Amino acid sequence: QKEVEQNSGPLSVPEGAIASLNCTYSDRGSQSFFWYRQYSGKSPELIMSIYSNGDKEDGRFTAQLNKASQYVSLLIRDSQPSDSATYLCAVYRRDTGRRALTFGSGTRLQVQP
Amino acid sequence: GAGVSQSPSNKVTEKGKDVELRCDPISGHTALYWYRQSLGQGLEFLIYFQGNSAPDKSGLPSDRFSAERTGGSVSTLTIQRTQQEDSAVYLCASSLALGQGYEQYFGPGTRLTVT
Numbered sequence: 001q002k003e004v005e006q007n008s009g010p011l012s013v014p015e016g017a018i019a020s021l022n023c024t025y026s027d028r029g030s031q032s033f034f035w036y037r038q039y040s041g042k043s044p045e046l047i048m049s050i051y052s053n054g055d056k057e058d059g060r061f062t063a064q065l066n067k068a069s070q071y072v073s074l075l076i077r078d079s080q081p082s083d084s085a086t087y088l089c090a091v092y093r094r095d096t097g098r099r100a101l102t103f104g105s106g107t108r109l110q111v112q113p
Numbered sequence: 114g115a116g117v118s119q120s121p122s123n124k125v126t127e128k129g130k131d132v133e134l135r136c137d138p139i140s141g142h143t144a145l146y147w148y149r150q151s152l153g154q155g156l157e158f159l160i161y162f163q164g165n166s167a168p169d170k171s172g173l174p175s176d177r178f179s180a181e182r183t184g185g186s187v188s189t190l191t192i193q194r195t196q197q198e199d200s201a202v203y204l205c206a207s208s209l210a211l212g213q214g215y216e217q218y219f220g221p222g223t224r225l226t227v228t
Contacts, residue, residue, distance in 0.1 A: 032215060043204055044219050090217075100158035100172065103155050105155040
């Protein structure tokens with residue numbers, strides 16, 4: 001079982017719709033959760049971080065965390081063609097001493113005009 | 114402010130040669146990370162530096178890989194006797210090492226091609 005799992009996609013949504021991206025993780029001790037956006041040929045760009053159960057909203061983006069079920073999701077409202085990219089879920093556990101993020105393999109999102 | 118910078122942006126080298134990749138983190142960020150991303154693959158952790166502490170080298174794939182960080186700022190990743198499987202994008206990230214955040218910000222990467 002992978003530590004962080006994401007559906008590779010592509011997830012195709014029409015312009016203006018809500019895109020829902022999901023991520024599950026295996027380590028119950030995980031404490032911090034991040035969503036990165038990566039355009040083709042570019043490096044990952046941090047778009048959301050979430051640390052507590054519940055929802056966190058930032059503009060058109062909402063991150064949702066459920067530690068009991070070990071999943072984190074990203075909702076993109078009013079999706080735009082410019083949102084077409086690969087979205088990477090990353091998980092961090094502080095108390096192990098290992099400071100690196102563990103990344104999922106990403107979900108490719110296609111927003112159709 | 115300025116983000117993480119990396120150089121060179123592209124590097125083509127012959128198998129068996131040594132290469133050095135450079136990373137300049139965001140000013141004030143005490144933590145620095147190296148990852149690599151092979152074509153169509155996820156990000157693979159290589160090494161982590163935090164202040165004056167001993168680096169976490171647990172992700173280095175072989176002893177051909179080494180890294181150093183001078184003066185708590187710039188870092189250099191060195192790959193000796195390069196192999197074709199070393200071809201990948203090498204990404205550097207930096208973060209503040211505060212609280213539970215550890216939000217990591219990535220540089221543009223160095224695309225390494227070993228021929």
